[in-house]
Amino acid sequence: MTTRRQVLARSGALGAGIAFSGALSELFTGTAAAQGTGGRSGYGPLVPDPKGVLDLPKGFKYKILSREADELRSGEGKVPSNFDGMAAFAAANGHGDRHGSTWLVRNHENRMDAEHGVPTVDGLTYDPEALGGCTVLEVDRRNEVLQERVGIAGTSTNCAGGPSPWDTWLTCEETEFKAGEEGYAKDHGFIFEVGFRHDRPTSTEPLSAMGRFQHEAIAFDPRNGVVYETEDAFEKPFGLFYRFLPEKPLGGYGSLHAGGTLQAMRVPGVPDLSVVQEPGTSFEGIEWVDVPDPLAKETAIRFQDFGKDGITHAQKLEGCYWGGKSVYFVSSFAKTADGSKADHYGQVWRYDPKHKKLTLVVIFGPDSDLDMPGEEPDNICLAPSGGLMVCEDGEGAQHVYGLTKHGSVYPMARNRQNTGSEDEPAWGEFAGVTFSPDGRTMYVNCYDPGTTFAVTGPWKH
Secondary structure, rough: OOOOEOOOOOOOOOOOOOOOEEEHHHHHHOHHHHHHHOOOOOOOEEEEEOOOOOOOOOOOOEEEEEOOEOOOOOOOEOOOEEEEEEEEOOOOOOOEEEOOOOEEEEEOOOOOOOOOOOOOOOOOEEOOOOEEEEEEEEOOOOEOOOOEEEEEEOOOEEEEEEOOOOOOOOEEOOOOOOOOOOOOOOOOEEEEOOOOEEEEEOOOOOOOOHHEEEEEEEEEEEOOEEEEEEEOOOOOOEEEEEEEEEEOOOEEEEEHHHEEEEEEEEEEOOOOOOOOOOOEEEEEEEEEEEEOOOOOOOOOOHHHHOOOOOOOEOOOEEEEEEOOOEEEEEEEOOHHOOOOOOOOOOEEEEEEEEOOEEEEEEEEEOOOOOOOOOOOOEEEEEOOOOOOOEOOOOOOEEEEEEEEEOOOEEEEEOOOOOOOOOOOEEOEEEEEEEEOOOOOEEEEEEEEEEEEEEEOOOOOO
């Protein structure tokens, strides 16, 4: 693969650019969305929002669907803090769904110090001492909120996750505290299946066979039901990339409770993915090693004994999605100061299961300007244009930026909600970017202050 570097044009008064190496077209190969035109340069410069909330390109507008600390429309309590991963689902006819409406399932990355915890609700609470969980919104075609309620409560640090093939949400706990630690009454670090329809209700029983670790995101192989999982461990040794082989692959709602086998990826001769700096570098003969103790009863999985050849680690493993015949996953950054073997400002990896081949597709920075889009990519979703939308999670200004299949990167949104001071401003990261089933609305969260936006405009299809 030819390596190339692009530095994008700035966007007017705000400024927006990104430096990266690699072939972005690789990210869209084989995806259904890649049939779209996608445009070649995005939607133009960001226009400053006179209200100081959200900057968007000309022709786009936003609507605030939900704000932290407001009252839930269900009357169950206040809207919880720390908006994170999210997915949109088409409402089905019957079972109380409205024709043409969309369900949004939203994570709340609440730890024990969260200002507004997810309200405990009978039948929807795992650990009554924990403050994390999910809320569920139903919106109509005009993005009017029809419902807003608790989806699951009593979990912890619900960061990302992913949709199942049968339209439920798998919410991931990015923690590994055990019962009795930090005030928790039960073990944490699990995946839970969250439903929003009467025929597919939420289960408060953890999907324990999928492992107990600092979960980030998941993606299904739609052909055989294998589930890929990322781990965002906060300290060295860093996280692993996993796959889960279900006993009942693609078995439908509730089937993941039947169990399965959890394995971790080993790249022979590469103990730390951060050392790979050249896009296009590939490794064949990728190995998958059974996890000795998926429940991490005594030892966290990343510390466990994987044999004399060890296992492959990576810092800040976050976003994960399936495209074409491969799974893609993100390492948001690596820092030698934290214990990684090398520095980078973001990697996107592609794993091809058929050929057991792992390829570094794109690498960001480290010469990217921290005040410009492109530092530390996090949540990723496919856009109706055939490209990707990526949430930025770093220092300085925070953006959603788009990547077109033609190799362009452009700013799509900038958070203007200043949580710092005039002299030392601070802006919360974006998270949970997703599109309505008809592709007409982009939904995205601001982490702090917790805000869910619906963005409409002249989307390219």
